[in-house]
């Protein structure tokens with residue numbers, strides 16, 4: 561049991577360090593882009609938020625992807641217009 565715990569903690573630390581280093585170089589998943597757009601990442605994980613910001617600043621592909629996700633029916637981009645059109 562103790563060994564498993566140490567292994568799990570070590571894996572979590574390696575995962576975090578790896579994510580810090582690799583984070584801004586890999587493309588975020590759709591889900592991560594949506595969380596980012598909805599300010600979920602901003603409140604829950606500041607370092608991930610910074611990484612995605614940096615990534616989007618340099619990656620046109622992911623900016624286009626985020627635009628696409630926002631325009632999707634039921635996506636966050638359609639949320640506000642629906643509210644303002646209700647009346």
Ligand SMILES: [Zn+2]
Nearest residue numbers: 587619621622
């Ligand atoms: Zn990208």
